[in-house]
Amino acid sequence: MKPEKALIFELTQPGRVAYSVPDCDVPEVDPASxxxxxxxxxxxxxxxxxxxxxxxxxxxxxxxxxxxxxxxxYPLGSCTMKYNPKINEDVARFPGFAKIHPxxxxxxIQGALELLFTLQNDLAALTGMDQVTLQPAAGAHGEWTGxxxxxxxxxxxxxxxxxxxxxxxxxxxxxxxxxxAGFETITIPSNDLGLVDLEELRAAVGSDTAALMLxxxxxxxxxERQIEDVAKIIHDAGGLLxxxxxxxxxxxxxxxxxxxxxxxxxxxxxxxxxxxxxxGGPGAGPVGVKSRLVPFLPKPVVGRTxxxxxxxxxxxxxxxxxxxxxxxxxxxxxxxxxxxxTYGPEGLRRVSENAxxxxxxxxxxxxxxxxxxxxxxxxxxxxxxxxxxxAFGVRTLDVAKRLLDFGYHPPTVYFPLNVEECxxxxxxxxxxxxxLDAFIDTMIQIAQEAETDPQLVINAPYTTVVKRLDEAxxxxxxxxxCSC
Amino acid sequence: MRRIPGRIVGQTTDRDGKRGFVLTLQAREQHIRxxxxxxxxxxxxxxxxxxxxVYMSVMGKAGMQEVARQNMSKAHYASGRFPSGSKAxxxxxxxxxxxxxxxxxxxxSVNAKLLxxxxxxxxxxxxxxxxxxxxxxxxxxxxxxxxxxxDFVREWEASL
Amino acid sequence: MSDIRDNRFYSEEHExxxxxEGQIIRIGITDYAQCQLGDIVFVELPEVxxxxxxxxxxxxIESVKTVSELYTPxxxxxxxxxxxxxxxxxxxxxxxxxxxxxxxxxxxxxxxEEIGKLLTPDRYRTVTD
Numbered sequence: 031m032k033p034e035k036a037l038i039f040e041l042t043q044p045g046r047v048a049y050s051v052p053d054c055d056v057p058e059v060d061p062a063s064x065x066x067x068x069x070x071x072x073x074x075x076x077x078x079x080x081x082x083x084x085x086x087x088x089x090x091x092x093x094x095x096x097x098x099x100x101x102x103x104y105p106l107g108s109c110t111m112k113y114n115p116k117i118n119e120d121v122a123r124f125p126g127f128a129k130i131h132p133x134x135x136x137x138x139i140q141g142a143l144e145l146l147f148t149l150q151n152d153l154a155a156l157t158g159m160d161q162v163t164l165q166p167a168a169g170a171h172g173e174w175t176g177x178x179x180x181x182x183x184x185x186x187x188x189x190x191x192x193x194x195x196x197x198x199x200x201x202x203x204x205x206x207x208x209x210x211a212g213f214e215t216i217t218i219p220s221n222d223l224g225l226v227d228l229e230e231l232r233a234a235v236g237s238d239t240a241a242l243m244l245x246x247x248x249x250x251x252x253x254e255r256q257i258e259d260v261a262k263i264i265h266d267a268g269g270l271l272x273x274x275x276x277x278x279x280x281x282x283x284x285x286x287x288x289x290x291x292x293x294x295x296x297x298x299x300x301x302x303x304x305x306x307x308x309x310g311g312p313g314a315g316p317v318g319v320k321s322r323l324v325p326f327l328p329k330p331v332v333g334r335t336x337x338x339x340x341x342x343x344x345x346x347x348x349x350x351x352x353x354x355x356x357x358x359x360x361x362x363x364x365x366x367x368x369x370x371x372t373y374g375p376e377g378l379r380r381v382s383e384n385a386x387x388x389x390x391x392x393x394x395x396x397x398x399x400x401x402x403x404x405x406x407x408x409x410x411x412x413x414x415x416x417x418x419x420x421a422f423g424v425r426t427l428d429v430a431k432r433l434l435d436f437g438y439h440p441p442t443v444y445f446p447l448n449v450e451e452c453x454x455x456x457x458x459x460x461x462x463x464x465x466l467d468a469f470i471d472t473m474i475q476i477a478q479e480a481e482t483d484p485q486l487v488i489n490a491p492y493t494t495v496v497k498r499l500d501e502a503x504x505x506x507x508x509x510x511x512c513s514c
Numbered sequence: 515m516r517r518i519p520g521r522i523v524g525q526t527t528d529r530d531g532k533r534g535f536v537l538t539l540q541a542r543e544q545h546i547r548x549x550x551x552x553x554x555x556x557x558x559x560x561x562x563x564x565x566x567x568v569y570m571s572v573m574g575k576a577g578m579q580e581v582a583r584q585n586m587s588k589a590h591y592a593s594g595r596f597p598s599g600s601k602a603x604x605x606x607x608x609x610x611x612x613x614x615x616x617x618x619x620x621x622x623s624v625n626a627k628l629l630x631x632x633x634x635x636x637x638x639x640x641x642x643x644x645x646x647x648x649x650x651x652x653x654x655x656x657x658x659x660x661x662x663x664x665d666f667v668r669e670w671e672a673s674l
Numbered sequence: 675m676s677d678i679r680d681n682r683f684y685s686e687e688h689e690x691x692x693x694x695e696g697q698i699i700r701i702g703i704t705d706y707a708q709c710q711l712g713d714i715v716f717v718e719l720p721e722v723x724x725x726x727x728x729x730x731x732x733x734x735i736e737s738v739k740t741v742s743e744l745y746t747p748x749x750x751x752x753x754x755x756x757x758x759x760x761x762x763x764x765x766x767x768x769x770x771x772x773x774x775x776x777x778x779x780x781x782x783x784x785x786x787e788e789i790g791k792l793l794t795p796d797r798y799r800t801v802t803d
Binding site for chain 2 (some may be wrong): 715729736737738739740741
């Protein structure tokens with residue numbers, strides 16, 4: 031068993047330092063002569079006192095205690111944990127991109143502006159939208175931005191529309207973003223096929239409908255085949271159609287939200303465009319809109335003069351304003367741009383085709399062992415139900431934990447909420463058949479273990495740096511500060 | 515505590531009593547509470563938190579103060595190098611200060627000349643505060659040397 | 675097999691109701707409900723003195739990965755809540771029918787009338803089968 035890992039604070043020895051800064055070569059100013067009394071700290075902040083080598087070893091060890099996409103297969107449904115090509119990182123580290131500041135004069139950052147301008151246009155072309163803002167920091171921020179655009183659009187027409195409709199299979203961010211944007215959410219049940227129930231939708235729309243938020247394919251991995259009917263119902267009621275782009279990895283180069291009737295789209299670049307997730311980098315959630323919403327886009331957007339000079343376009347009187355400091359998570363936008371240039375239009379289409387093929391292959395091989403609540407052809411992801419294993423006292427959570435022992439990140443579990451004991455698998459296009467087969471064989475083995483030796487599964491994991499963690503006590507009696 | 519937005523990490527123990535960490539108080543969050551959640555935040559921005567954490571570990575208790583002192587000393591040195599008539603405010607400042615240009619000069623032209631000389635000039639405050647047209651905000655950090663500060667002020671005077 | 679007590683009445687939403695004395699009915703969630711929720715980590719209860727109508731959401735019950743509404747099966751005024759659950763929500767898991775009770779409602783009408791609208795233990799058994 032690996033020993034318990036010390037916190038960096040526990041490595042402190044008074045007086046140790048890991049830094050060196052140049053000597054101060056100007057007259058020293060006494061802080062007390064400048065900062066008003068009472069605003070000066072009485073004693074320094076309680077920060078670690080360690081050597082540089084301690085810092086390096088500490089954080090390197092922490093990184094080794096994490097499972098990331100570079101460690102192994104990561105079939106986390108709806109999160110599109112594809113391999114992130116290293117060229118993205120190389121380009122993002124070019125000093126010309128990494129060491130600039132957004133307040134620099136436009137003439138000194140023409141390269142960065144050209145990149146942003148091209149990315150705006152590329153994403154508009156991919157989604158079938160007329161204009162894109164790159165400001166939102168991630169998907170949910172994109173949703174909120176999109177909803178604020180929808181509100182501004184309705185208000186500009188003198189309409190007060192207060193309700194946002196979401197299907198029960200939608201991501202939790204959709205209703206949460208609607209609330210944060212000041213709307214009331216109406217949740218409608220899906221039909222027996224796992225799709226939007228048109229009758230329920232017709233009953234829900236009205237003169238107060240601001241928008242319907244939808245993923246397509248939806249969170250069950252199913253393509254909403256009657257999307258044109260859905261669009262007509264919403265548009266006839268005077269509402270707008272919002273596309274949650276979390277599942278865009280299924281459709282790139284094959285179909286476009288704009289062609290399906292969507293008015294507003296966000297894309298999660300950290301999913302579809304191979305930029306890092308979470309610990310690897312912040313997200314990015316660009317939002318694209320149809321022309322009737324363009325005047326309301328956050329400002330600035332990047333413009334280009336007829337002479338080919340790029341500039342911040344701030345002259346947008348109907349804009350909802352800035353939604354993010356400066357211009358979004360620029361380093362991430364550089365990575366997404368690099369990915370799009372690397373693959374090109376044909377390559378991006380193959381990405382989606384292979385993502386869909388991989389998902390269907392896995393679903394068909396796993397179907398005899400886990401219930402498939404919505405059989406047929408799936409898109410880039412699919413859901414299984416682990417409810418058969420409940421008879422042996424084994425729950426989906428246990429299966430997820432047991433997968434850790436085999437070196438896999440578990441799939442998404444207990445989502446969507448409308449599938450009992452849900453297991454949601456998204457393989458992505460970047461995995462080989464050998465990887466998919468090995469994972470499938472492991473899932474089959476765990477299903478058999480659940481029958482023959484349920485305790486083995488229930489007590490998993492065994493091989494990780496910590497065993498199963500007590501989440502209940504963590505939530506009942508939260509310890510949120512270092513007590514050392 | 516059960517109403518604050520965003521992800522929260524808590525300390526707990528594993529089956530063997532060993533310390534571990536989990537995302538906790540998740541029932542506040544959008545993936546569980548949906549429209550009643552305390553925020554819509556989903557993707558984390560942990561790389562930035564990691565960078566800050568590593569930086570604070572490197573600088574530590576003494577380093578953070580040393581950096582702050584150098585910022586303040588160098589900014590005050592720089593401020594003192596500008597002509598006395600150019601000081602816009604007399605209030606205390608930390609590491610950035612406002613310089614007022616002479617009436618005969620303007621910021622776009624000064625900053626264009628500075629750029630040719632290899633400097634990105636001060637921030638044009640008139641862009642955000644019309645009453646501060648002709649005022650630029652200059653920042654100095656611990657990374658600048660006395661020589662660099664002297665050179666910058668000389669170029670600034672030459673660009674007026 | 676979940677524990678269903680014969681001395682109380684039940685709702686479709688898995689609450690139990692137990693007349694205690696006078697016009698007062700004690701309310702909690704069933705063993706079946708606590709089992710479905712898993713480890714309960716926080717219980718939000720209504721304010722004493724608030725008036726409630728049967729079917730109203732009067733609070734919420736959080737487990738590690740879910741949250742569910744607490745509905746009152748009867749109408750009246752909240753006269754007491756189980757404050758011990760604030761510090762020890764795990765009592766709902768370990769003893770849902772006794773230590774894990776949640777609130778007491780003083781009904782406006784007759785106790786028999788309120789209780790009459792609820793499920794008998796046998797009927798509730800068919801709901802959880």
